[in-house]
Amino acid sequence: MAITSANQLELLQTAEAVAREKMIDPELVIQAMEESLARAAKSRYGSEMDIRVSIDRKTGRAQFTRVRTVVEDDAVESYQAQMTVAQAKQFLADPKVGDEIIEEVPPVDLGRIAAQSAKQVILQKVREAERDRQFEEFEGRKGTIINGVVKREEYGNIIVDIGRGEAILRRNEKIGRESYRPNDRIRSYIKDVRREARGPQVFLSRTDPQFMAELFKMEVPEIYDGIIEIKAVARDPGSRAKIAVISYDSSIDPVGACVGMRGSRVQAVVNELQGEKIDIIPWNEDQATFLVNALQPAEVSKVVIDEEANRIEVVVPDEQLSLAIGRRGQNVRLASQLTGLDIDILTEAQESERRQAEFAERTGMFMAALDLDETFAQLLVSEGFTNLEEVAYVDLEELLVIEGVDEATAAELQARARDHIEALNRKALEAAREMGVEDSLIEFEGLTPQMVEALAKDDVKTLEDFATCADWELAGGWTTVNGERVKDEGILEKFDMSLEEAQHLVMTARIQLGWVDPSELGGEGEADVAVEDEA
Structure with a gap:
């Protein structure tokens, strides 16, 4: 040539x-x-x-x-x-x-x-x-639905012809036990696109929650136009799903628009998802209201939210418990995925028993600590007092609103509460010193003697030990293990210490020890240090 x-x-x-x-x-x-x-x-x-x-x-x-x-x-x-x-x-x-x-x-x-x-x-x-x-073509289409033709099956994975290349639908991305034969048409969601030596690898999914969201976008013009927005989706593929929607036009009902005339729109999605039952739920900014909607068809009596732990407690009538939980916990699990909260479900009877137990425990504590009779102790608990510190250091006026309490009685109550707290503090301090706690930790501002005793029991006996603690070790927290949230008990959690308070105390200890330069802290950290120095 x-x-x-x-x-x-x-x-x-x-x-x-x-x-x-x-x-x-x-x-x-x-x-x-x-x-x-x-x-x-x-x-x-x-x-x-x-x-x-x-x-x-x-x-x-x-x-x-x-x-x-x-x-x-x-x-x-x-x-x-x-x-x-x-x-x-x-x-x-x-x-x-x-x-x-x-x-x-x-x-x-x-x-x-x-x-x-x-x-x-x-x-x-x-x-x-x-x-x-x-790669550039399919990367740009990631997160959308694509139509293809089944070419073959390899070890349960489906190889799909998508026009200018091939894609793979893995076994765990198929709905239930659905099966395909060569030349069957298939609709899937492009979940991921990776650049590999043998060429771009396109991974499809039919179980991804966004697959259902994209199907609704295709069937409901209002979603495509942005009038209705899908805020959250939770699926148990092939069985049941929940989808939360909101309308930005007050004249359009988001649930009705997604259902369609005689259910035509939602039925088209159900047919594509192999008969998956779909609950369409109105989204609400208020967490409690949204959760009540998410637990449909069960009725909810009361909702208690613990924002710090990101948990929520739901009380339902006794006869609604099985409906709220759902078959094999499906209903509450989907509601949890939809809201992003861990949900505890109690019946009204269980909640009543717990309230009575808490009432009896606090009553007994006030009777023993303040030398009160049962009726007087119950009055304190009924007025919302939960611990001795509240009684000892509350404004006198708040005690005077209790029936039968005059100024002399209120002052006597506070004196008894303070004496008992001081006695507890002395006992805790003696126990801490016996366990070898150094004065640097005892004198550290922000820790009570009882907190110091609790730290000593966990082998935290010096200010250096305290400064090495993580905030969650002190205040407690949550970790995810095998997909489930597990509670981490904090050393000082029983003293109602928040994560922010723990962070501040640990950082202050590190600054006092010279481990951290206050000038290197920005904004809020510098303000906290300044307040600590003034104190």
Whole structure:
């Protein structure tokens, strides 16, 4: 194959044909040809030479050039690709280090082996360009629905023809036990697109919650237009699902729009999802209201939210318990996924028993600590007092509202409460010192003697020990283990210490020890330190 004798336009025609067939930019094909011809020329002229080829985009003429770079006299490593400043003066009037000397060289006759090598380079470059195009195309479609045709099944995974490539629907991404045969049409959600050596890998899903959301977008014009928004989706694929929607037009009912005339819209989605039952729920900014809606069809009597623990307690009538929980816990599990909260469900009888137990426990505590009779202690609990500190340090006026309590009685109550607290503190301090707690921790502002005793029992006996604690170790928290939230008990959690208070105390200890420079803390941290210093 001699490049000089070939029809020069044939290169351009070949590039156009390949580009059209592979649906890539013709420029990429021409660049691949230039690289392959340059590589073939190097094998003829010498591998150390910097041979470059430029194909004229209009005429198809291939120009072969040799490039040498000007370097310092003592930096020459290859005379084939470099030359000194003195040598360069033969070609340039005022050569400088870094200049390039370009000379045209005769085109080479490509032998059979060189021609085959050039062909392989072109094919490789074309394949890479095709893979890049496919990756960019499908990457842009990630998160959308695509139609395809089943090609084959491999170990339970479905290989799908999606037009310009193949995709895989893994076994765990299929709904229930649905099966497909070759040439079946299939609709799936593009869950992920990855760039790999063998080409872009497109992963499909029919179990992803967003698959159902995209189906509703296709069936409900108001969602596509943005009038209705899908706020949350929870699915038990093939069985049941909940979807929360909100309308930004007061004249449009979001639930009714998604259901459609005689249920036509939702039924189309149900049919695609193999009969999956779908609860359409109105979304609400108020967590409690939203949760009541999410637990439909069960009725809810009361909702108690613990924002710090991100948990919620729901009280339902006794006869509604099984409906609220659902078969194998399905209803409450989907409601939890939809709201993002951990949900505890109690019956009214269970909640009443717990309230009575708490009432009796607090009553007994006040009777023992303040030497009161049962009736008086019950009055305190009924008025909302839960611990001795509240009685000891509350405004006197709040005690006077209790029936039968005058100023003298209120003052006596507070005196007894303070005496008892001081006695407890002395006892706790003695116990802490016996366990070897250092004064640096005892005198640390923000910790009560009882807190210090609790820390000592957990082997935290110095200020250095305290400074190494994490905030959740003190205040408690939640971790996820195997998909379930597990409670981490905090050392000081029983003293109602919040995560923010624990963070502040630990940071203050680190600053006092010189572990942290206050000037390196920004904004809120600096303000906290300033308050601590003033104190």
